[in-house]
Amino acid sequence: MDYKHSGVDIEAGYKSVELMKKHVQQTMRPEVLTGLGGFSGAFSMEKFKDMEKPALVSGTDGVGTKLKLAFLLDKHDTIGIDCVAMCVNDIACAGGEPLFFLDYIACGKNFPEKIATIVSGVAEGCVQSGAALIGGETAEMPGFYPEDEYDLAGFAVGVVDEKDIITGKDVAAGDVLVGMASSGVHSNGFSLVRKIFPMDQETLNTYHEALGKTLGEALLAPTKIYVKALRSIKEAGVRIKACSHITGGGFYENVPRMLPEGKRAVIEKNSYEVPAIFHMLAKEGQVEEKVMYNTYNMGIGMVLAVDAEDVGQAMEAIRAAGETPYILGKVEDGEKGVTLC
Numbered sequence: 001m002d003y004k005h006s007g008v009d010i011e012a013g014y015k016s017v018e019l020m021k022k023h024v025q026q027t028m029r030p031e032v033l034t035g036l037g038g039f040s041g042a043f044s045m046e047k048f049k050d051m052e053k054p055a056l057v058s059g060t061d062g063v064g065t066k067l068k069l070a071f072l073l074d075k076h077d078t079i080g081i082d083c084v085a086m087c088v089n090d091i092a093c094a095g096g097e098p099l100f101f102l103d104y105i106a107c108g109k110n111f112p113e114k115i116a117t118i119v120s121g122v123a124e125g126c127v128q129s130g131a132a133l134i135g136g137e138t139a140e141m142p143g144f145y146p147e148d149e150y151d152l153a154g155f156a157v158g159v160v161d162e163k164d165i166i167t168g169k170d171v172a173a174g175d176v177l178v179g180m181a182s183s184g185v186h187s188n189g190f191s192l193v194r195k196i197f198p199m200d201q202e203t204l205n206t207y208h209e210a211l212g213k214t215l216g217e218a219l220l221a222p223t224k225i226y227v228k229a230l231r232s233i234k235e236a237g238v239r240i241k242a243c244s245h246i247t248g249g250g251f252y253e254n255v256p257r258m259l260p261e262g263k264r265a266v267i268e269k270n271s272y273e274v275p276a277i278f279h280m281l282a283k284e285g286q287v288e289e290k291v292m293y294n295t296y297n298m299g300i301g302m303v304l305a306v307d308a309e310d311v312g313q314a315m316e317a318i319r320a321a322g323e324t325p326y327i328l329g330k331v332e333d334g335e336k337g338v339t340l341c
Helices: 009-024 044-051 062-072 079-093 112-129 192-197 215-220 227-235 250-258 277-287 289-292 308-320
Strands: 054-062 097-107 134-138 150-161 176-181 242-245 263-267 300-306 324-331 339-340
Touching: 009 112, 009 134, 044 176, 054 079, 062 079, 062 150, 079 097, 079 112, 079 150, 079 227, 079 242, 079 300, 097 112, 097 227, 112 134, 112 150, 112 227, 134 215, 176 263, 176 308, 192 277, 215 277, 227 263, 227 300, 227 308, 242 250, 250 263, 250 289, 250 300, 250 339, 277 289, 300 308, 300 324, 308 324
Parallel strands: 097 134, 263 339
Antiparallel strands: 054 150, 097 150, 176 300, 176 324, 242 300, 263 324
């Protein structure tokens, strides 16, 4: 008896590392001091010298049950983007610049080509956010996960000068709320998605004119990464007074998190076009509108508060970064929370 006969293939682990190296290499930054395969990743703090009071910001998250769709469709090349996005968007939301990322993959059986494909998505997410993929772990856990399934989670670290941290404390009545379009459902609410739609090949591979693609393609669309757009706004000289990443809990939970006491966000629902996938979810699942806005991003992945005189510049900077901005509403005095009208 040996380890391989118990279900853990060490040789497959070595092969996985070799196959993923080309993907990891494209994420490298000058500050990375170690190569893939060591016991830890090292990152130079040289970049911090130009900051008055450098502060580290971090984020950790997984992909959740969206992974079930990747299993069903046997498509694993974009799910890593979701994992990175969920971490680095939170860092950028605080005003930080993501520096490096580490991933964790737990699987029932290590199929090296599949693991490398998953990591290719992680690497793409790192490229999109400017973070270096400096390490990770692949754990083969036979008997714990089915052979063809896995879990994926990650951890990111960023840096921000203390004076540039976005806290929302200076948000004032009259500030304008600007939203950035999402790519669809992103990585939240998939437990409800899987209750609404039958999770089978026929349903997921059915083409829908309203979506312009199959249902599976629409649902698996990777989460938008907003790091470059937020950086573009800052470089344009616009101060982001508050920022909210619209994840689980939708508008009702996330927007109030960026507001100080005594300030209320008022968002006009007709200020942008809600993507077709959300109309399908609401109709097929008979989901009430408030529940939709309390579960999903409804087409807006990031909400910012800026001074009214900065709106034009902020919108231009967002477009220059390749994202689509909308003026959603404004901030008013009142009980902390959000009104959708």
